[in-house]
Amino acid sequence: MSKEYIGVDLGGSSFNMGRVIKGMLVDEVKRDIDGKADEAAVLMELTSLLDKIITPDVQGIGIGVPGIVDPVPGIIYDIQNIPAWKEVHLKEILENRYDVPVALNNDANCFALAEKMFGKGREYRNFVGVTIGTGLGMGVIINNQLYNGVMCGAGEIGMLPYLDGIVEEYAASFFFTRNYSENARTVHENALKDQPQAIEAFHKFGHHLGEAIKMILFMFAPEVVILGGSIAKAHKFFETSMKESIGQFAYPRQTEGLRILISTHPNIAILGASALVMDLTSSD
Structure with a gap:
């Protein structure tokens, strides 16, 4: 059975995510968010989308963050257009909820990684x-x-x-x-x-x-x-x-x-995020 991963693109005004199998996006959901909402409300928006797309076959969740993130503990310290998210321990929160590995990284890093694994790089x-x-x-x-x-x-x-x-x-x-x-x-x-x-x-x-x-x-x-x-x-x-x-x-x-x-790949942001938790990736 092919391994499944979820890639999440945390945009400043929307959350876009999808399940990825063998480098192909097989399911996608997107929702506009209120960047002025409090931390808990924004987190609820994120998990409600993940609840819709996750399956028992998902091996991990990768998340691209347009802001400051410490990838080892998986903490978001700042994110564009969501001022309420200061020091959010997102990796711990999501791993406890879904019981799969979660990896976070800067969204530009995810873009480069996606181009290396699936695109022109x-x-x-x-x-x-x-x-x-x-x-x-x-x-x-x-x-x-x-x-x-x-x-x-x-x-x-x-x-x-x-x-x-x-x-x-x-x-x-x-x-x-x-x-x-x-x-x-x-x-x-x-x-x-x-x-x-x-x-x-x-x-x-x-x-x-x-x-x-x-x-x-x-x-x-x-x-x-x-x-x-x-x-x-x-x-x-x-x-x-x-x-x-x-x-x-x-x-x-x-x-x-x-x-x-x-870059010409239409789903590069989601693929790059999902690549963070694929076997072929590694940190620094």
Whole structure:
């Protein structure tokens, strides 16, 4: 009998989860949540969804967290858009309730792990996965293994100083809301309509993203950079300016074989979370 796992994507505004068998999503549930609710109410929303999807054949539950998490004891210390969740011992709570192993990790790390196991990173030993959305996250694969760092803190590229702020203020959705008073989705829709301001916005965005990738090259010298997240879907509008920035890297020989790939798997967040509890995974 094939082993089953549950992957949970703890979004800031919704919980999305599914059962995974042999790398395939076989069942999925999603629910919008009230981020302003108290700790117990949000936890009840989570467990009510898990109750619907778990089966006796499930071997473990993996959870991707958009925030600060200590993966060893499985404690969430902070999570985007759910201010009530401070020091939530989620691993202990869920293991006591469901009697299966539970693993937690940063959502960007889950993205990189999913690309390694199921996506475009399978043939590469060393790469980074960059998630571009509300913020800019990164997961790091070194010698075929996910590198977490302390408190899953490795790869926080978005928090590095850049210009008059930090990187993710220029290479994530903040850039569009601050400079164009529109979210990235709306700007993308306008770019698809050939609106000049939207096209120019993505051109400038691509320059900043390219500068962020140059920082990654200095730190990790990866074979491949895999872009994911909602804004990656607009890559055709920013890839030219992004590559122009990367083309100015100080060590051009290092970039000759560099590949920038776009994640295309529709269920990558759930798969990445489920991979945390699969036999082929390991911590640092």
